[in-house]
Amino acid sequence: MWMSPRQNQSWVSEFILLGFSSDPLSNRILFIAFLLLYLSSVLGNGLIVTLIYLNMHLHTPMYFFLCILSLLDMSYITTTMPQMLVHLLAHSQTISFAGCWLQMYMFGALGLTECILFVVMAYDRYIAICHPLHYTVILSWGLCARLAAGAGACGFFFSLIHTFFTMRLPYCGPNVVNHYLCEGPSVRSLACIDTHVIEMVDQVICMLMVVVPLSLIFASYIRIGQAILKIKSTQGRCKAFSTCASHLTVVTLSYTPATYIYMRPNSSSSPEQNKYITLFYNVFNVLLNPLVYSLRNNDIKVAFLKVIRQGRMYS
Numbered sequence: 196m197w198m199s200p201r202q203n204q205s206w207v208s209e210f211i212l213l214g215f216s217s218d219p220l221s222n223r224i225l226f227i228a229f230l231l232l233y234l235s236s237v238l239g240n241g242l243i244v245t246l247i248y249l250n251m252h253l254h255t256p257m258y259f260f261l262c263i264l265s266l267l268d269m270s271y272i273t274t275t276m277p278q279m280l281v282h283l284l285a286h287s288q289t290i291s292f293a294g295c296w297l298q299m300y301m302f303g304a305l306g307l308t309e310c311i312l313f314v315v316m317a318y319d320r321y322i323a324i325c326h327p328l329h330y331t332v333i334l335s336w337g338l339c340a341r342l343a344a345g346a347g348a349c350g351f352f353f354s355l356i357h358t359f360f361t362m363r364l365p366y367c368g369p370n371v372v373n374h375y376l377c378e379g380p381s382v383r384s385l386a387c388i389d390t391h392v393i394e395m396v397d398q399v400i401c402m403l404m405v406v407v408p409l410s411l412i413f414a415s416y417i418r419i420g421q422a423i424l425k426i427k428s429t430q431g432r433c434k435a436f437s438t439c440a441s442h443l444t445v446v447t448l449s450y451t452p453a454t455y456i457y458m459r460p461n462s463s464s465s466p467e468q469n470k471y472i473t474l475f476y477n478v479f480n481v482l483l484n485p486l487v488y489s490l491r492n493n494d495i496k497v498a499f500l501k502v503i504r505q506g507r508m509y510s
Contacts, residue, residue, distance in 0.1 A: 207366035239485035240265035250498040295377035308350030
C-alpha cells in the first residue's frame, strides 16, 4: 500500500546499534580483535593492489579485475568497521538517520558491485581458457573498463532502490537495531507499517543480483570445464583449473552467506544469526580474499618476492 506524504514522515532521528555485547570488558576484547582484523584486511588488500600496480607482468585483465575487487573489499569493510570500533569503546551507540541511510546505501552498493564483478571475473576466466589466442583482443582495456564501470553502475543503482524504499518507511519507535550496522532487513523490522511490498522489492533485487549472476557464473564454468576436459595433458588440465580455483573459492565464500540471509523469508530469519553471518562476509571474507589469491597464485608470490628483493637492495 502506498503511503501518503504524512505517513511517509519519519519520527526517528537516530538509531541505536546494539552490536555484539553490552559488557565493557567484552567490548574491549572485541575492539582489539576487530581492530587487528580490520588492519589486516586493509593491509592485505592494499598489498595486492600495490603489487599489481608495481609489476608490469600483472597488468592484464585478470589482475585488473582482482585489483578492483581488492579496492572494493577495502571500501566495503571501511563502511562498517571504523564505526563499530568507535561504538565498542564509546558509551553511546547511536547513528543518525542520515548516517544510517548512507551506511546502508554504501554497504549495499559495494556488496552488489562485487556480485556483478564476480560474473565479470568468471567471463575473464572463460575467455582465457576457452579462447586463449584471442584473450587480449576480446578483453581489450576499453572493454575491461566498461565492464568494471557497468558492475559499479548496477551495484549503486540497485542499492539506491533498496535504500530509498527502506528508509522512506515511517519509523516512529523503537529505534534499537539488533545489529552492528544499518542493514536493510534489521532496520526495516522497526517500521510502523506493514513492509510486505518492500520485502517483495528486495526479493526482486536479490533475484537480479544474486540468482542471475550465480547462473551466469555457473554457465561460464560449465564451458570452462568442457574446455579443460579437452586438454590432453594432466599438467595442462591442472594448470588451467588452478587459474579458476581462487575465483571459485571467493565466489563460494561470498555468495553462500549472502544467499542464506537475503533469499530466506523474513519469518525464518534470526537477528542474532544474521548478525554473525553478516560479520563473516563483511569482515572475514575481506580478510580471506587476498590470502586465497596470494597463496594459490604464483604470479602474486613472484611479484611479492621481487618487491622484497628490491627493498633489500635499496636499504
